[in-house]
Amino acid sequence: MNAPTPIDVLLLHGLWMRGFAMAMLHRRLRDDGFRVHQFEYMSVAAPPEQAIERLRRRIRQLAPGPVHVVGHSLGGILALLACRDDDLPVGRIVCLGSPLNGSGAARGLTHSWGGDMLLGRSRELLEHGLERWDGQREVGMIAGRQPMGLGALVGELGDQHDGTVGVEETRLPGLAAHCVLETSHTGMLVSADVARQVAVFLREGRFDA
Incomplete structure (x- = not known):
C-alpha cells in the first residue's frame, strides 16, 4: 500500500525576521508528517x-492538494489577507501571536522617535489589523501569555500578553478556534506545545484541549 501524500504547509515569519526563525517549527512539523515550505518576504x-x-502565487504552485499556512505575528495577518478569496486550494490557517485586531505596541512605536522607520510599510496594517474573518478557510489562533518582551514598554497590551502582543489583540470575529499557551512571542517559534497544537489544528480544525 502506498503511503499517503504529505500535506503541504507554508510558514510565514513575522516582522524584522527571516525564514530561519521558523526552523524549529519547520522541523517539528516535518517530523510530524507534513511537507513544509518557508515563505520569505520583506516585512519593512x-x-x-x-x-x-507572492504568497497567493506560491499557494497556487503547490496545488492541487490542500495547502495550509502558518504565520507568526505579522505573517498571520498576511496569511489571512492572501486567503480571504476562495480561488485558492483548500487548507487551514494557524496564526501565532498575530495582532489581528491591531497592535498596541505598533501604535506606541508610531508615536516614538524612529517608530515609522522600524515598522516601515507594514505600519498601518499592524496598527489597525482586520475587522473580521469571513473567508472560507478555518483559522486557528495560538496566543501567548508569558510576558517576556519589550512591547509593554511602548504600548498598552492589556492584562495578558506575550511580551509583544496582547491576548485580546489576537481575538477576531470569525476565527474557528483560539487557545492561549504559556509562551512568549518569540518563544512560540521553539515551543513543542505550540508545534503540537499547530499540527492538531491543521489536521482536525480544532486545538487539543
Whole structure:
C-alpha cells in the first residue's frame, strides 16, 4: 500500500525576521508528517500587498492538494489577507501571536522617535489589523501569555500578553478556534506545545484541549 501524500504547509515569519526563525517549527512539523515550505518576504521595506500577491502565487504552485499556512505575528495577518478569496486550494490557517485586531505596541512605536522607520510599510496594517474573518478557510489562533518582551514598554497590551502582543489583540470575529499557551512571542517559534497544537489544528480544525 502506498503511503499517503504529505500535506503541504507554508510558514510565514513575522516582522524584522527571516525564514530561519521558523526552523524549529519547520522541523517539528516535518517530523510530524507534513511537507513544509518557508515563505520569505520583506516585512519593512516592501508593501504588504507585494508579499500577499507572492504568497497567493506560491499557494497556487503547490496545488492541487490542500495547502495550509502558518504565520507568526505579522505573517498571520498576511496569511489571512492572501486567503480571504476562495480561488485558492483548500487548507487551514494557524496564526501565532498575530495582532489581528491591531497592535498596541505598533501604535506606541508610531508615536516614538524612529517608530515609522522600524515598522516601515507594514505600519498601518499592524496598527489597525482586520475587522473580521469571513473567508472560507478555518483559522486557528495560538496566543501567548508569558510576558517576556519589550512591547509593554511602548504600548498598552492589556492584562495578558506575550511580551509583544496582547491576548485580546489576537481575538477576531470569525476565527474557528483560539487557545492561549504559556509562551512568549518569540518563544512560540521553539515551543513543542505550540508545534503540537499547530499540527492538531491543521489536521482536525480544532486545538487539543
